[in-house]
Amino acid sequence: MFIRSSNVGYPRIGEKREWKKALESFWNGQIDKDQFTKTMETIRLDSIRKQLEKGIDLIPIGDFSLYDHVLDTAFMFGYIPERFQHIDNLLEQYFAMARGTNGQHALEMTKWFNTNYHYIVPEIGQTKPRLVENRLLKEYNLVKETFDLETKPVLLGPITFLLLSKQYERHEWRKHLAQLVPVYVELLKQLSEAGVSFVQIDEPILVQDIDDDIIDAFRDVYEVFHRDVPNINLILQTYFDSVSHYREIVALPVAGIGLDFVHGNGENMKNINTYGFPKDKILVAGIVDGRNVWKSSLAQKATLLHHLANVAEQLIIQPSCSLLHVPVTTKHEHTLPTELAGALSFADEKLDEIRMLTEYMNGNVTIDELIKYDEQTNVYFAKLHHEQEQTTETVPVSRVPYNERRKAQQAHLQLPLLPTTTIGSFPQTSNVRQARMKWKKGEWNDNQYKSFIKKEIAKWIDIQEQLQLDVFVHGEFERTDMVEFFGEKLQGMACTTNGWVQSYGSRCVRPPIIFGDIAHLYPMTVEETVYAQSLTNKPVKGMLTGPVTMLNWSFVRDDISRKHVLMQLALAIREEVLQLEKEGIRIIQVDEPALREGLPLKKEKHASYWEDAVMAFRLATSSVKEETQIHTHMCYSQFEHMMHVIDELDADVISIESSRSHGELVSVFETYEYEKGIGLGVYDIHSPRIPTKEELSEQIERALRVLRPEQFWVNPDCGLKTRKEEETIAALKAMVEAAHEYRERL
Ligand code: GLN
Numbered sequence: 001m002f003i004r005s006s007n008v009g010y011p012r013i014g015e016k017r018e019w020k021k022a023l024e025s026f027w028n029g030q031i032d033k034d035q036f037t038k039t040m041e042t043i044r045l046d047s048i049r050k051q052l053e054k055g056i057d058l059i060p061i062g063d064f065s066l067y068d069h070v071l072d073t074a075f076m077f078g079y080i081p082e083r084f085q086h087i088d089n090l091l092e093q094y095f096a097m098a099r100g101t102n103g104q105h106a107l108e109m110t111k112w113f114n115t116n117y118h119y120i121v122p123e124i125g126q127t128k129p130r131l132v133e134n135r136l137l138k139e140y141n142l143v144k145e146t147f148d149l150e151t152k153p154v155l156l157g158p159i160t161f162l163l164l165s166k167q168y169e170r171h172e173w174r175k176h177l178a179q180l181v182p183v184y185v186e187l188l189k190q191l192s193e194a195g196v197s198f199v200q201i202d203e204p205i206l207v208q209d210i211d212d213d214i215i216d217a218f219r220d221v222y223e224v225f226h227r228d229v230p231n232i233n234l235i236l237q238t239y240f241d242s243v244s245h246y247r248e249i250v251a252l253p254v255a256g257i258g259l260d261f262v263h264g265n266g267e268n269m270k271n272i273n274t275y276g277f278p279k280d281k282i283l284v285a286g287i288v289d290g291r292n293v294w295k296s297s298l299a300q301k302a303t304l305l306h307h308l309a310n311v312a313e314q315l316i317i318q319p320s321c322s323l324l325h326v327p328v329t330t331k332h333e334h335t336l337p338t339e340l341a342g343a344l345s346f347a348d349e350k351l352d353e354i355r356m357l358t359e360y361m362n363g364n365v366t367i368d369e370l371i372k373y374d375e376q377t378n379v380y381f382a383k384l385h386h387e388q389e390q391t392t393e394t395v396p397v398s399r400v401p402y403n404e405r406r407k408a409q410q411a412h413l414q415l416p417l418l419p420t421t422t423i424g425s426f427p428q429t430s431n432v433r434q435a436r437m438k439w440k441k442g443e444w445n446d447n448q449y450k451s452f453i454k455k456e457i458a459k460w461i462d463i464q465e466q467l468q469l470d471v472f473v474h475g476e477f478e479r480t481d482m483v484e485f486f487g488e489k490l491q492g493m494a495c496t497t498n499g500w501v502q503s504y505g506s507r508c509v510r511p512p513i514i515f516g517d518i519a520h521l522y523p524m525t526v527e528e529t530v531y532a533q534s535l536t537n538k539p540v541k542g543m544l545t546g547p548v549t550m551l552n553w554s555f556v557r558d559d560i561s562r563k564h565v566l567m568q569l570a571l572a573i574r575e576e577v578l579q580l581e582k583e584g585i586r587i588i589q590v591d592e593p594a595l596r597e598g599l600p601l602k603k604e605k606h607a608s609y610w611e612d613a614v615m616a617f618r619l620a621t622s623s624v625k626e627e628t629q630i631h632t633h634m635c636y637s638q639f640e641h642m643m644h645v646i647d648e649l650d651a652d653v654i655s656i657e658s659s660r661s662h663g664e665l666v667s668v669f670e671t672y673e674y675e676k677g678i679g680l681g682v683y684d685i686h687s688p689r690i691p692t693k694e695e696l697s698e699q700i701e702r703a704l705r706v707l708r709p710e711q712f713w714v715n716p717d718c719g720l721k722t723r724k725e726e727e728t729i730a731a732l733k734a735m736v737e738a739a740h741e742y743r744e745r746l
């Protein structure tokens with residue numbers, strides 16, 4: 001059997017984020033359309049060239065995007081909401097849908113399965129789909145001309161596409177699907193005529209808990225593809241977990257089935273062992289972890305591959321999912337500890353692993369060579385990962401009952417009804433960013449930088465006094481990112497210099513890497529917080545990032561369980577909480593914006609995820625005295641099914657983003673009786689618009705229909721770090737006035 005190597009998708013952003021820079025310069029008008037198109041083409045072709053040099057047989061095309069692949073799919077099939085239809089220029093129209101225009105709001109954005117990548121949610125409406133432009137064909141031809149190379153077009157499948165979209169009646173979904181299928185057929189036919197042999201059609205919805213009607217739809221749709229485009233070899237691609245209807249899926253009339261053999265607790269493998277794999281199909285095996293940054297153990301992978309090769313007649317080897325979710329290359333990391341650097345494998349290095357494994361299976365690389373690779377890696381791993389004994393048994397996970405705590409806190413803090421506060425960060429102006437650059441480059445010494453930060457803090461304490469806010473913050477000027485800031489200071493975590501991953505649109509993040517045992521080494525936030533508190537009589541909230549968010553926004557060591565790492569993080573944050581308390585800080589906020597993000601794709605795993613998340617938060621926050629007030633913050637608002645979890649966290653006060661869906665959130669409290677403090681964000685910080693006092697009063701009024709004045713807090717939706725100073729001050733002024741007026745009336 002001849003075995004081929006393949007890739008599922010390659011990062012778009014370029015080795016040094018050239019893609020981001022091109023996009024942003026184009027949006028700012030610094031480069032024109034021609035320059036932009038050329039730059040994008042160069043980036044795209046470079047990534048093909050690289051995969052070619054790596055020796056990958058099936059190189060994906062169509063995975064590249066100017067913003068997002070789900071938006072690309074909607075755009076290609078003509079799902080243009082009415083509010084954008086007047087825009088003639090296609091590129092302008094595309095970006096308008098992604099980012100909004102002055103008058104029109106953008107399409108919604110939401111998380112791509114259980115990743116930290118956000119896709120644009122298509123609006124189906126009454127649109128009758130049509131093939132506006134076959135971008136896959138264009139791309140295929142371009143690459144063929146440039147490199148004389150046959151590639152594998154990648155396409156989001158129609159069922160996943162529709163199920164991820166909105167603005168249609170769910171019971172009518174088959175009607176929309178029926179309209180969409182002929183358009184897919186047309187596209188596939190064009191590819192077939194151009195000589196395309198393999199097409200990867202992504203249907204990750206297959207790893208979720210899906211109903212039988214969806215499986216029926218799969219049968220119908222793929223039967224049509226098989227009948228109408230018989231010459232294309234379709235690879236039905238799944239990833240991120242095991243599939244939940246194995247037998248039905250492998251029976252679909254396609255050429256190959258792409259399965260993830262890294263995630264999903266080995267269920268795919270179990271199913272293969274139990275039910276076998278069809279002789280006439282290609283098993284497209286996701287072998288190298290596309291979601292994490294560690295080198296693979298190739299000898300182990302080889303064993304797995306031998307097993308698969310025994311079961312299937314034809315085999316293709318590839319990463320477990322698109323490499324979109326990992327940084328491009330380790331080549332530019334020069335500041336990491338050697339043992340860590342030596343243990344890492346980003347997208348490019350993962351392709352090397354794929355190539356090696358494929359060569360091995362084809363008899364061109366020996367097992368000794370794989371073992372040698374592993375031995376080198378193991379040396380690094382041995383130094384990195386060793387686990388300390390740590391016990392959480394003696395650490396409290398509950399506090400005195402809320403009602404008692406509340407009295408003690410109130411006696412201590414003396415807050416008025418409807419207390420006003422903010423979520424933590426104040427504007428990170430170019431001044432702040434430049435100061436940090438100077439310090440990082442060594443132009444400023446520590447003292448210069450520290451005194452700059454102190455000046456900013458003092459300035460904003462003053463502003464908060466003038467605004468008459470009730471609970472102050474120090475402003476987080478010293479932090480680039482809420483996870484990275486702590487990642488740089490905790491033992492067991494490291495930050496890369498160039499490990500960027502696309503989060504949404506042009507926004508990239510650099511997730512820290514948790515490589516060893518987490519431990520608190522020294523106070524991380526005490527100096528700034530205590531300084532801020534020394535300038536005012538109002539309480540200053542200490543600001544920390546919670547353990548669940550730290551875990552979900554990092555790459556995590558995989559030699560011990562995630563739960564274990566989570567508890568280590570919780571204990572480290574607990575230590576910081578206690579140090580803040582010891583230094584006289586009376587309110588401590590532990591942010592958990594990513595609490596929901598790590599929720600597993602399969603429902604059966606939800607309960608244990610929540611249990612661990614709640615446990616971690618409580619470990620981090622339950623050791624304080626009863627008069628110390630614990631706050632938390634979350635930036636999304638799908639709380640219908642989550643109120644019990646929110647409640648169990650047992651934070652004294654929670655602030656939740658809600659201005660864009662205030663109505664929905666308020667209605668949650670009609671049925672759920674919540675007794676603790678809560679602030680439903682009264683205005684949207686994502687927009688530069690200054691809310692009026694009247695709107696703000698209305699928001700407060702709405703909330704008070706379901707919540708008691710004794711429990712309601714008045715605050716913006718989220719941190720103000722992306723806003724301008726004038727905007728921030730004007731908006732907060734209106735907010736405080738609205739709260740004061742309302743307070744008078746109570
Ligand atoms: N305290 C953080 C801030 O204000 C919270 C950020 C967040 O919720 N993502 O920036």
Ligand code: ZN
Pocket residue numbers: 423593633634635657717718719
């Ligand atoms: Zn937030």
